[in-house]
Amino acid sequence: MPDPSTAAHLIQNALPIENAYSLFLAGVETQLPSVLWRLPNQKEVQLLVATSGAQTQLPPLEGPIAGFAFCPFEASEDIHNQFLPADIYYCGKADAQIQVNSASVPDHFWPLFQEIAQKRQPQLPGNWPVHPEGSNSEIERTVFEETVAIAVSAMQAGCLEKVVLSRTKTLPLAKEVDLIQQFTRLTQLYPTAFVSLIAIPGVGTWLGATPELLVQINKHKVFRTVALAGTQPLTDGLTPADAIWRQKEIEEQALVQRYIVSCFRHLRLREYVEMGPRTILAGNLLHLRTDFSAAMDEVGFPKLGTQMLELLHPTSAVGGMPRAAALKMISQLEPHQRRYYSGYLGPVQIEGETNLFVNLRCVELGKDTVTAYAGAGMTPDSDPAKEWLETEMKMQTVLRLFQDSHS
Numbered sequence: 001m002p003d004p005s006t007a008a009h010l011i012q013n014a015l016p017i018e019n020a021y022s023l024f025l026a027g028v029e030t031q032l033p034s035v036l037w038r039l040p041n042q043k044e045v046q047l048l049v050a051t052s053g054a055q056t057q058l059p060p061l062e063g064p065i066a067g068f069a070f071c072p073f074e075a076s077e078d079i080h081n082q083f084l085p086a087d088i089y090y091c092g093k094a095d096a097q098i099q100v101n102s103a104s105v106p107d108h109f110w111p112l113f114q115e116i117a118q119k120r121q122p123q124l125p126g127n128w129p130v131h132p133e134g135s136n137s138e139i140e141r142t143v144f145e146e147t148v149a150i151a152v153s154a155m156q157a158g159c160l161e162k163v164v165l166s167r168t169k170t171l172p173l174a175k176e177v178d179l180i181q182q183f184t185r186l187t188q189l190y191p192t193a194f195v196s197l198i199a200i201p202g203v204g205t206w207l208g209a210t211p212e213l214l215v216q217i218n219k220h221k222v223f224r225t226v227a228l229a230g231t232q233p234l235t236d237g238l239t240p241a242d243a244i245w246r247q248k249e250i251e252e253q254a255l256v257q258r259y260i261v262s263c264f265r266h267l268r269l270r271e272y273v274e275m276g277p278r279t280i281l282a283g284n285l286l287h288l289r290t291d292f293s294a295a296m297d298e299v300g301f302p303k304l305g306t307q308m309l310e311l312l313h314p315t316s317a318v319g320g321m322p323r324a325a326a327l328k329m330i331s332q333l334e335p336h337q338r339r340y341y342s343g344y345l346g347p348v349q350i351e352g353e354t355n356l357f358v359n360l361r362c363v364e365l366g367k368d369t370v371t372a373y374a375g376a377g378m379t380p381d382s383d384p385a386k387e388w389l390e391t392e393m394k395m396q397t398v399l400r401l402f403q404d405s406h407s
């Protein structure tokens with residue numbers, strides 16, 4: 001239950017967004033799992049601090065437990081699902097109050113928040129969480145292209161239909177880099193993306209602007225997911241409606257679409273709505289997207305979100321087809337651990353909604369570096385050089401901010 005006395009904690013002469021940022025920074029300074037996010041097509045920045053710590057078990061997506069999920073591509077002994085309970089939650093809009101849903105707030109949290117908020121130009125934390133094993137290693141262009149060629153040969157030989165291979169790129173980080181400012185820039189640059197900045201001690205700090213919804217359950221209990229795949233840059237002077245797609249991308253996206261249909265079939269659910277594919281814009285890139293929805297109560301699947309999440313992740317948009325063969329090839333060919341890249345993240349039962357997204361177009365913070373991750377769907381028709389360029393363009397979605405700060 002929210003404690004009514006917490007209204008006093010808000011800094012009344014600060015903007016809602018400033019209060020959200022100050023709460024986030026107080027959470028990071030106190031070394032508590034903390035996350036800031038902005039939903040697609042919305043203005044408000046939302047904030048959550050898990051004062052009771054992160055849990056490794058995800059609650060049902062239909063409620064009643066509220067929090068934020070941050071899950072890896074593949075959970076293992078070294079890398080876990082993270083669920084941040086909504087112990088402190090604030091939706092940065094006029095008249096909203098801070099909700100405190102736990103008794104576990106450390107004594108020094110509120111004075112620290114007040115101090116950060118009064119300064120207006122808050123001190124940036126020197127101690128952002130980083131992965132205990134440091135930055136992931138980077139792959140050279142020639143090696144990546146050779147790897148793609150190996151995957152293409154395997155697909156031409158009929159071993160599998162599609163595999164998504166990813167790579168990383170690490171840049172040195174300027175000392176003065178301000179992640180809150182970068183988060184703000186991402187919200188401005190990408191109004192239709194899910195923008196997030198998450199800091200979990202012992203796990204790491206990730207910043208991203210993803211275009212890919214994985215599971216949504218809205219206030220009316222409507223379930224939604226999308227099949228997103230196929231990539232091309234937006235050419236000057238053209239609109240998404242002008243896009244012409246090659247057979248390769250059409251097939252690549254159709255695979256993801258069929259995979260989602262097979263998940264519905266597995267549950268024996270027939271009454272879903274399918275729309276598309278149509279071309280959408282994500283930053284400077286175009287993708288093909290098919291939208292799926294189902295009214296959960298009407299179709300007799302009140303837990304459809306949780307059931308579909310189990311079946312969907314990892315979809316063939318980030319893994320491949322058939323799934324087991326693709327995951328095996330990824331673990332054999334990729335020299336890095338994906339960690340939380342191409343996993344999923346988002347609020348669970350916050351303000352009555354669940355919104356999980358695939359963790360794409362993201363960077364992970366290192367001690368004095370920043371590492372971008374991106375992948376591309378390989379099919380028997382893939383051209384290794386083009387796939388390199390595609391991953392480069394995807395990485396630029398977030399990495400361009402860090403390049404600017406060096407110039």
Ligand SMILES: C=C(O[C@@H]1C=C(C(=O)O)C=C[C@H]1O)C(=O)O
Nearest residue numbers: 229230231317360374375376377
């Ligand atoms: C794998 C990524 O993106 C996914 C792969 C795409 C593709 O292969 O064309 C397009 C959109 C995403 O579903 C990424 O951004 O890293």
